[in-house]
Amino acid sequence: MSPLRSLHNALGATLAYLWSGWGAVASILLFCALWELGGRVYGDLVLPGPVATLQQLSGMFDSGQALPELIISARRALYGLGLALGIGTLLGLLAGRSMTAAMMSRPLVTLLLGMPPIAWLVLAMLWFGMGDATPVFTVFIACFPIAFAGAMQGGRTLDNKLKDVALAYRLPWRMLLTDLYLPHITSYLFPAWITALGTSWKVVVMAELLTTVDGVGAALAVSRAQLDTASSLGWIVAVLGLLLAFEYLLLEPIKRRVERWRTEPGP
Amino acid sequence: MSELHIRHLYHRYGVTEVLADVGLDLYAGETLALVGPSGCGKSTLLHIIAGLLTPSEVVMQSTFRGLACVFQEPRLMPWKTTADNIALGLKALGVPKTARQRQAAALAQRMGLAPEDLAKYPHELSGGMQSRVSLARALAIKPDLLLLDEPFSALDIGLKAELYRQLEEQVQQQGTAVLMITHDLMEAVRLADRILMMVPDPGRMVYEFTLQQPQAERSSTWVYQTTAELMQVREVRIGFGLDEGELPVQISHHEQHSGCSV
Amino acid sequence: MSSIPGGLKGALRGDWPVFMCGFRPFFILTGASAVVMVLAWLLMLRGLVPAGMPGGSLLWHGHELLFGFVTAAIAGFVLTAVPEFTRTPIPSRRALVQMTLLWLAARLAYLLAGAWPALIGLWPAALLNLALWVLLLREVLPRVWNAPERRHVSFAWAIAALALLQLGFFVAAGAGGNPLAWLYLSVGMVMVLIIIATSRVSMSVVNGLVEHGHPDRQQTEEVGYLARPPRRNLAIVTILICSMTEFIFGHDVITGWTALAAAAAMLNLLNDWHIGRALFTRWALMLYASYWLIALGYALMGAAWLGAPLLPSSGRHLLMAGAMGLSIFAIMMVAGRIHAGLWLDRRPWQPITATLLVLAALLRAASGMHLFLPWMSQLQAISGLLWAGCFAAYLAMNWSALSGPRTDGQEGCAEPLAAGEEHQGGCSV
Numbered sequence: 013m014s015p016l017r018s019l020h021n022a023l024g025a026t027l028a029y030l031w032s033g034w035g036a037v038a039s040i041l042l043f044c045a046l047w048e049l050g051g052r053v054y055g056d057l058v059l060p061g062p063v064a065t066l067q068q069l070s071g072m073f074d075s076g077q078a079l080p081e082l083i084i085s086a087r088r089a090l091y092g093l094g095l096a097l098g099i100g101t102l103l104g105l106l107a108g109r110s111m112t113a114a115m116m117s118r119p120l121v122t123l124l125l126g127m128p129p130i131a132w133l134v135l136a137m138l139w140f141g142m143g144d145a146t147p148v149f150t151v152f153i154a155c156f157p158i159a160f161a162g163a164m165q166g167g168r169t170l171d172n173k174l175k176d177v178a179l180a181y182r183l184p185w186r187m188l189l190t191d192l193y194l195p196h197i198t199s200y201l202f203p204a205w206i207t208a209l210g211t212s213w214k215v216v217v218m219a220e221l222l223t224t225v226d227g228v229g230a231a232l233a234v235s236r237a238q239l240d241t242a243s244s245l246g247w248i249v250a251v252l253g254l255l256l257a258f259e260y261l262l263l264e265p266i267k268r269r270v271e272r273w274r275t276e277p278g279p
Numbered sequence: 280m281s282e283l284h285i286r287h288l289y290h291r292y293g294v295t296e297v298l299a300d301v302g303l304d305l306y307a308g309e310t311l312a313l314v315g316p317s318g319c320g321k322s323t324l325l326h327i328i329a330g331l332l333t334p335s336e337v338v339m340q341s342t343f344r345g346l347a348c349v350f351q352e353p354r355l356m357p358w359k360t361t362a363d364n365i366a367l368g369l370k371a372l373g374v375p376k377t378a379r380q381r382q383a384a385a386l387a388q389r390m391g392l393a394p395e396d397l398a399k400y401p402h403e404l405s406g407g408m409q410s411r412v413s414l415a416r417a418l419a420i421k422p423d424l425l426l427l428d429e430p431f432s433a434l435d436i437g438l439k440a441e442l443y444r445q446l447e448e449q450v451q452q453q454g455t456a457v458l459m460i461t462h463d464l465m466e467a468v469r470l471a472d473r474i475l476m477m478v479p480d481p482g483r484m485v486y487e488f489t490l491q492q493p494q495a496e497r498s499s500t501w502v503y504q505t506t507a508e509l510m511q512v513r514e515v516r517i518g519f520g521l522d523e524g525e526l527p528v529q530i531s532h533h534e535q536h537s538g539c540s541v
Numbered sequence: 542m543s544s545i546p547g548g549l550k551g552a553l554r555g556d557w558p559v560f561m562c563g564f565r566p567f568f569i570l571t572g573a574s575a576v577v578m579v580l581a582w583l584l585m586l587r588g589l590v591p592a593g594m595p596g597g598s599l600l601w602h603g604h605e606l607l608f609g610f611v612t613a614a615i616a617g618f619v620l621t622a623v624p625e626f627t628r629t630p631i632p633s634r635r636a637l638v639q640m641t642l643l644w645l646a647a648r649l650a651y652l653l654a655g656a657w658p659a660l661i662g663l664w665p666a667a668l669l670n671l672a673l674w675v676l677l678l679r680e681v682l683p684r685v686w687n688a689p690e691r692r693h694v695s696f697a698w699a700i701a702a703l704a705l706l707q708l709g710f711f712v713a714a715g716a717g718g719n720p721l722a723w724l725y726l727s728v729g730m731v732m733v734l735i736i737i738a739t740s741r742v743s744m745s746v747v748n749g750l751v752e753h754g755h756p757d758r759q760q761t762e763e764v765g766y767l768a769r770p771p772r773r774n775l776a777i778v779t780i781l782i783c784s785m786t787e788f789i790f791g792h793d794v795i796t797g798w799t800a801l802a803a804a805a806a807m808l809n810l811l812n813d814w815h816i817g818r819a820l821f822t823r824w825a826l827m828l829y830a831s832y833w834l835i836a837l838g839y840a841l842m843g844a845a846w847l848g849a850p851l852l853p854s855s856g857r858h859l860l861m862a863g864a865m866g867l868s869i870f871a872i873m874m875v876a877g878r879i880h881a882g883l884w885l886d887r888r889p890w891q892p893i894t895a896t897l898l899v900l901a902a903l904l905r906a907a908s909g910m911h912l913f914l915p916w917m918s919q920l921q922a923i924s925g926l927l928w929a930g931c932f933a934a935y936l937a938m939n940w941s942a943l944s945g946p947r948t949d950g951q952e953g954c955a956e957p958l959a960a961g962e963e964h965q966g967g968c969s970v
Contacts, residue, residue: 034809035772038779041802045786048795063794063847173354180329180348181368181420191367195358273358273400 029265036260060242069246077231082250085228088144089216092151096212097205100159105197107160108167117164124157129215137223147219147227154215155208162204166197199274202267206259213255281307281342281423281456283328289336290323290482297323298334299481299528307343307423310450310457312471314464316519320482321460322351325428328458343456347422349430353409355401361387361412362397368420379419386415390445407438414442418449425449427459431466443470447494464515468506469497478518478526485526486514558946560634562880562954563620565943566641568873570613574648575866575932578605583925586918593655595662596714601651603724606861608670608707609648611731614869615703616640616677618738619696621880621954623681626741627688631954632680643673667711674704693741699734706730722788728860729784732835733777735868736810739828740768742872747816747825772810779806783839792853797846800839800856807836823892824885827871830899834863841906855909862928863902870898870935881942882949882957890938894931901927 044062051061060068072078107113132153136146170193178192220229228247235243283305290298298320305311313321326332329348347368355364362383363370369379387397390411401409410430417425425446431439447470449455461467467474468490476486488509492501509515516522559565584590585598592598620640624631647669654663678700685693710723744767783799790796814820814829841856878885901924907913908920936943949958 028812028815031815032809032812034805034812035775038775038802038805038809041798041805042779042782045782045795045798045802048798052795061794062798173350173352174356176326176329176331177348177350177354177356177367179331180346181371181416183367183371187371191356191359191370195356271358273402 025268026265029268033260057241060245064242065245065249068242069249072243072246072250078246078250081226081228081231082254084226085216085220085251086254088147088220088227089151089212092148092216093155093208093212095148096152096155096208097159100156100208101163101201104160104163105167108164114164114168117160121157121161121164124153125161129154129218133219133222136219142223142225144224146223147216147229150219151212151215155212158204158208158211159201162200163197166200169200170196195270195273198270202263202270206263206267209259209263210255213251217251281344283341283343283424283456284339285328286338287336288324288327288334288339290320290327290332290334296481298327299483301477301482301484303475303484305424305456305458307456308450308454309473310459310471312467312474313458313460313477314462314467314474315477316479317462318482319477319479319518321477322428323482324477325426325458325460329426341424343424345420345422346424346426347417347420348426349413349417349428351429351432353401353406353413355409355412355416357401360398360400361392361404364401364412365415365419367416372420382419383415386419387412390415391441407434410434410438410442414445418445421453423453423455425455425457427457429460429462432461432463439466446470451494464509465502465506468509469502470494474509476512476515476518478514481528483528485518486512488512559944560637560641561947561952563624563632563637564617564873564877564880564954566637567613567617567620567644568877568939569936569943570641570644571610571617571869571873572932572936574605574610574613576929576936578602578610579925579929583922586921594651595654595659596720600714600720600724603721604710605648605651607724607727607731608703608710609644611865611869612670612673612703613644614873615700615734616644616673618872618876619677619681619700621876622738622741623684623693623696625880625954626693627684629684629688636676636680640673640676643669643676647673663711663714667708667715670707670711671704674700674707678704695737699730699737702730703727703734722791725857726784726788728857729780729787731865732780732860735831735835735864736773736776736780738872739831739868740773742875743814743825743828744768746828746875747814747819747822768813772806772813776803776806776810779803780839792846794847797843797848800843800846802843804836804838804840804843807832807839811836823895824871824875827867827874827895830895831864831868831871834859834867834899834902837906838864850911852909855906858905858909859902862905862924863899866902866928866931867895867898870895870931873935873939877939878942879956880954882947882951882955883942884957886938888938890934894934897927898931901925901931 047059048061048063051059051064056064069078107117129150133146133150136149136153140146140149174192174196178188183191216227217229217232220227221233222229224230228251232244232247235241235247283303285304286302288298288301289296301320301324303311313324315321323332325348327334327337329346356367359367362380365383365386366374366379369382374382384394384397388394392408392411392415396404396408401412404412410433414430431442434442446457450457457470459467459470464474472490474488474490475484476488477483478485490505492505510521513522513524514526517524517526559569581590582598582602585592585602592601594601620632620637623629647666650666650669651663654661654666678697681700682697685691685697688694706723706727710720710727712718713723714720779799779802783796783803786793786799787796811829811832814825814832819825820829838856838859841851841859842853843856845851845853845856874886874891904920904924904927908917908924913920951958
C-alpha cells in the first residue's frame, strides 16, 4: 500500500470515527434537555440549567480563573496516573508470567481495589501533609490495582495454542514479543488504562477538595462554601468535558487503531 | 536424503502413560498417516516431533531442517492480516519485508485467496479461508517436513479436495515429507504411502499398512475398496471399538524394535 | 389528458390511464398543489387574494401544505410501494378515483370554509380529510398486516398517527385550542415518515438495484449500503421527543436542547451513508441531502429556541420546504418513472431542479434570520417562486409518464421489462 493511500485511508477512518460521535452528542444533548427541565423544577439556586452553567463556565474561563486550576489538577492526575500505569503494568506483567505470583497477588489486588480512595486520602494526609504529594499518591494508589490487574490478566490469558504456533515456526524472542505478547496484552491493557484515567480524574478532584488550596477540587470547595451552585456545576462540567475529550479524542482512536483486528471500525 | 527416526519414545503426563515405546521412520517425499481413535496420543506424538513437547524418554534422530506445522484449528494470529499471517514463518527466518510479502501474495493466490483478502484480518475470513491461510503459512517456509494435525477435519468436501491437491503438488514438486494425523481412514488411504494405526492406554502403534498404488492412480473406487479392506483388519476394528477384543501391550525392551514392523 | 372518453364511468372502466397506478393521480396532485398553494400563499401574504378561511391564512398555509401536498405524496407513495413491498395486487381504479375526489373535495372545503356559517366552519374539511385517511388505511393496513413478519407495518402506524394529528388540529381549531401546535407535531411525524420511507428506498437506490435489468446498466460492483436500524431508531426517537417537547413547552430552552439532539441524531444517521463513490449519484445525493436538511432544520430550530438571532420558522422550513420537498421530489422521480415502465430520467434538468429546490429552502431559512430581516418578504417571495417553479418543472417534464398510457405494453404499476429476462417483482420502490 502506498503511503499516500494509507494516509488517505487513515484520514477517512479518522473522519468516520469523529462522525460516529454524533450519536453520543445526541444523547448528551437530550441529557441537557432533562437537566434544563430539572433546573426549571427546582429553581436556579438549587440546580442551574445547562445554559446558565455554560455561561458561568465561559465566564470563569474569560476571567482567567479556570485554566490555571485545571492545569494544576491535570498535572497531579497525570503524575499519579503515569506512575500507576508504569509500575502497575510492569508488575502486572511479571505477575502474569507466573501462576504462583498471580495466585499471591489476586487477593492483594482485590484488597486494593476494594479500599475506598477516601481511606487512602486520610493516610496520605497523615504521611505527606497538605502538599502536591497527597493527591498524586492518592491517584497512584487508586489507579495502580486497575493497571496491575489488567496487565496480569493479559499475561495469564495468552493463548497457549498461539504460543505453540510461535514455537513451531521458531519465532525469535524479539518476534515473540512484538508479534505475539504485545498485541495480545495491549488488548487487555487499554481498557484498564481507560478505566484508570477516569478514576484518576475523580480521585484527584476529591483529594484536592479535602487537602489542597489550589486545583479544581479546592475551587469546588470554595464555591460550595459560597453556596454558588452555578460555579460548582461549571467546574464539574469542565472536569467531565476534559475527561470526555481525553478519552474520545485521544485514547479511543488509539485503541481502535491498535485493535483493528478485533472488529471493524464501527460503521 | 533427509530422514527421521524415532525409537523407544515414552511420554507421561503425571502418572498417565500417554505414549509407550513408540517408534517410526519417515523419509523425504513420503507421506505417513497416523490414524487411531481420539486419546491415542497422535497429537502428543506430533507435538513432540514439532519440538513443542519434550518426551520423557526417546531416541530420536532427524536430518530434516525446515519443519512446518498445520494445526487442527487454523490458529492464525488474530492481530495479523492474511498476508502477515502467511509470512509469519518467513519473518522468523529473517526474509526481508518486501520479499516475504511477495511470496505471501503468490502463495495466497495459489491457495485460491483473492488479492483483497490479503489485507483482511482473520475474523473477516470464513473458516475455510482461514484453513487455506493456515496451510499457506506452512508451505511458505518451503518445509521439508510437514506436520498436519487433522487440518481438514472441519472442512467441506470441495475445499478438502482442493487442499489435498495442493498437498500432493507440494510433495511431488518439493519432495516434502508429510506426517499427518487423521481419524478419517479414507483420507489416510487417499493421501498416504503408509498408514500407522495407534491405540490408547497407553498410546502405541499396533498396525502398519503400506499402500503401493502411486498417488496419481488412486481412483475413488480404489480408495473405497482399500478403505473397506483396511476396515476388515482385526487391529483396526478393535482399535476403533468396532469389535470386542484386547490388543496386547508389547514392550520392546530394546532388543526388538517398535510394535509396528518398521 | 389527451382524451377523456366516457367521463367518470370511463375512468372506472379503465379508459383513463391516469388511474392505472396509485402514484399517477396523486403525484399529479402533489406537483399541482405545490405550485398552486405556494403561489396562493404568496398572494395572500401581499393581500392580493383575500384569505377568509377560519383561523387565518397562516393556519391554512401550514395545514394545506402538510395535509394537502404532503398527504398527496404519501398517498401516491404508499399506494404504489406497499403493494410492491408486500407483493399484493395494486389498489383498484375505483378506490383511486374515490380517494382523488376526496382529496380535491377536502381542499375545496377548507378554502371555502369562510363562505358558510362559522358554526360549520372547518368541520366539513375535517370530515373529508379524515375520510381520505380511512380509505388510505383500508388499502394499506391489510397489506402490511398480512405480510410476513409485518416488516412494513410502520407505514400504517405513521399514517394512522398523521390522521390522529390532523384530527387534533381540527378539534383544536374548532374548540379554540392551539391548532398550530398540532401542525408542528405533525411536522415531526412527517420527518419520521421520511426516515422510514427513505430507509426502504435508499437501499435499492444507493445499491443500484432500482435499475436492475436495465439493458445498458449492468450491475458492476457491490456497493454494500445498508440502512441499519439502530441509528435510524435513535433519530426517530429523538425527533419524536423533540416534537413532544415542543408540543408541551412550545418556544422554550428545553425544546431547544431536544431539537439540537435531533439534529445530532440525524447527522449520526448519515454515518450509514458515508460509503464512498457510490454516494455520488444524483439519486443517492438527493436522499442524502434531504437528511442533511433535516439535521440543519433541527439545528436552526434548536439554535432559535436557545436564543440565537433567528426565528424557529427558518429551521421549520428547512424541514418542510427543504427535506420534505426534496425527498418527495426524489421519490417521485424514482417511483414515478419505474412504475410507469420507464427507466430513470438522466436529463440534466433533474439535478438542476433538485439544486434549485434546496436553494429555495435555504433562502426561506435565511429570511428568518435577524440579519436578513430587512429583506424578509423579498427573500420569501423569491424562495416561494423558485420552489413552486421546481414542482411546475416536475409536472411539465413528467406529464406523459403520469397521465399517459404506458409505452411498454404492460399494465398497472409493473416495472420496466428487464433486458432478456421475464419480469419479476424486483425490489425497487
